[in-house]
Amino acid sequence: MSTAEKTEILPTDIATETRQAPKRVRRSAEEARRLILDAAEKRLATQGPEGIRLQDIARDVGISHPAILHHFESREGLVRALIARTSAQFRDKMLGALQDRNGHQLEAGELIESVFEALSDRGTARLLSWMMLTDRLTEATSSRALMTEISNAIHSRRVKEAEKNAAPTPDREDTMFMAMLTANAAFGDAIIGRHLAEEAGLDHDGIIRFRRWFAQLLAEHAEHHDHQRKD
Amino acid sequence: MSTAEKTEILPTDIATETRQAPKRVRRSAEEARRLILDAAEKRLATQGPEGIRLQDIARDVGISHPAILHHFESREGLVRALIARTSAQFRDKMLGALQDRNGHQLEAGELIESVFEALSDRGTARLLSWMMLTDRLTEATSSRALMTEISNAIHSRRVKEAEKNAAPTPDREDTMFMAMLTANAAFGDAIIGRHLAEEAGLDHDGIIRFRRWFAQLLAEHAEHHDHQRKD
DNA sequence: GTAGATATTGACAATCATGTCAGTATAACA
DNA sequence: TGTTATACTGACATGATTGTCAATATCTAC
Numbered sequence A, B: 001m002s003t004a005e006k007t008e009i010l011p012t013d014i015a016t017e018t019r020q021a022p023k024r025v026r027r028s029a030e031e032a033r034r035l036i037l038d039a040a041e042k043r044l045a046t047q048g049p050e051g052i053r054l055q056d057i058a059r060d061v062g063i064s065h066p067a068i069l070h071h072f073e074s075r076e077g078l079v080r081a082l083i084a085r086t087s088a089q090f091r092d093k094m095l096g097a098l099q100d101r102n103g104h105q106l107e108a109g110e111l112i113e114s115v116f117e118a119l120s121d122r123g124t125a126r127l128l129s130w131m132m133l134t135d136r137l138t139e140a141t142s143s144r145a146l147m148t149e150i151s152n153a154i155h156s157r158r159v160k161e162a163e164k165n166a167a168p169t170p171d172r173e174d175t176m177f178m179a180m181l182t183a184n185a186a187f188g189d190a191i192i193g194r195h196l197a198e199e200a201g202l203d204h205d206g207i208i209r210f211r212r213w214f215a216q217l218l219a220e221h222a223e224h225h226d227h228q229r230k231d
Numbered sequence C: 001g002t003a004g005a006t007a008t009t010g011a012c013a014a015t016c017a018t019g020t021c022a023g024t025a026t027a028a029c030a
Numbered sequence D: 001t002g003t004t005a006t007a008c009t010g011a012c013a014t015g016a017t018t019g020t021c022a023a024t025a026t027c028t029a030c
Helices: A004-008 A011-018 A029-047 A054-061 A065-072 A075-098 A108-120 A122-133 A137-143 A146-164 A172-199 A204-226 B004-008 B011-018 B029-047 B054-061 B065-072 B075-098 B108-120 B122-133 B137-143 B146-164 B172-200 B204-226
Strands: none
Touching: A029 A054, A029 A065, A029 A075, A029 A122, A054 A065, A054 A075, A065 A075, A075 A108, A075 A122, A075 A137, A075 A146, A108 A122, A108 A172, A108 A204, A122 A137, A122 A172, A122 B122, A122 B172, A146 A172, A146 A204, A146 B172, A172 A204, A172 B122, A172 B146, A172 B172, A172 B204, A204 B172, A204 B204, B029 B054, B029 B065, B029 B075, B029 B122, B054 B065, B054 B075, B065 B075, B075 B108, B075 B122, B075 B137, B075 B146, B108 B122, B108 B172, B108 B204, B122 B172, B146 B172, B146 B204, B172 B204
16 A cells, blocks of 8 residues: 555556546635635744744645745735734724724723723734834734824713813823823733733732723723813 | 965964964853843844844854853753843842832832833843743743732832821722733833834823823822822 | 636755854963 | 863754745636
8 A cells, every 4th residue: 555556556547547636725815815814823823923934834724835925925925914914903893992883982991991802812912012023013004093093082072071061171192191001001911911910819800800990090080180170 | 365374374384373373262151141141132122033043143242153052052041041131130120119229219100110111121121022922931930929029019108108198998909900000001111102102193202291191190099099088 | 618817736945043063272270 | 381171163964944936736717
């Protein structure tokens, strides 16, 4: 059985008798790119940046590694495409969180929760921070003015709320700082949160409590300014 | 001049006439290790993780790359040593910030500022986040219970403050959350802060304002709880 | 069916980084 | 001054990974 098939049989025999149908799978370019990106993303999430190796990813998908190069030009092209896709997904999640499915706007606490949630996915956090570490901001054009956009949306709510309470109009920068703090904190949480929580002896509930606590902190801050006060 | 020295002269001649003293630099093991770590740190800061290549670092120091292997066993050994050193430095900075040079304790705002400051150094932030991204927490034993330690120090101050004001004793978890938030925010700031600030159109002063704003936010929160209130 | 486009492959090339080794130079010490 | 320990080097081995190329299989359109 060992050598029979390949050494004994002549080319003609191969063509006529022995040769089983090659059954090569052929996907659409789009489908192939998707599968490759999925595999790359998973590798990045589980093994970190060095886990993105063409051979390994090819094996995961069940193709040969030149196929990846065919679809993405180079390894760098693959990385760029992965960053672009993840950034876009993240952006969609964030913008989606601004309005729930009924078109209602989420309240601040839920919004904060969704920021943490979107980043807590291991792959996303790792990809974004890797992107920062390697100076690849360029390809993330899709999330360019994301924070400003969100900040503006929140600010207009605050202004309304303040008007309703006959309170002084909140400072735009104050809102921007709230957004920045949330972004920073969620990002930091995604990377060292687990470590810090473990060190502090916090279980899963503790982590949830922390997020609630943070949302509450910001809520109190906003209330303090946007509701009328005697001073 | 081109070939004269090396091709025409026989070994004996080399030994007697032409040979200039080899003047090989020989440092103490400690000194050599320090120089190598310095170079590696600089590479990491400017070029990211992939910048740590034995040949490049060797060239920076002015030695051959096997010399690095001689001192650190392997590339991985170098990375571990670098992580260990940076973690230890970070820890020292943090613990030092708890008490200024007069033995006085820094107040909260200054403490927060120093956390951000310590991490804003590009090398430190990059190294620590790279450490997280690649699951190398192990070698950072020196900063094991750092946050807990700091949190405890701050908490004891809060308790005193509350006693002084005849306010209810603050919750230990509340203080822990303040510490966690600060750590998360400083960490996130170190990685995406520059990007966010740019997007928001903040200049350097704006960044400083943000940190002050954050310190103020926490201060207000603590005051709100630790000073006696009518409710 | 035939033809053209292209997704896919195996084999190979080229580069590059880590690590090994035997030998050399230098400092410390007797 | 001679001996020893070891920091250091050049040349080479090794292995891994990206990238190239010609050939092949499969799909779509005519």
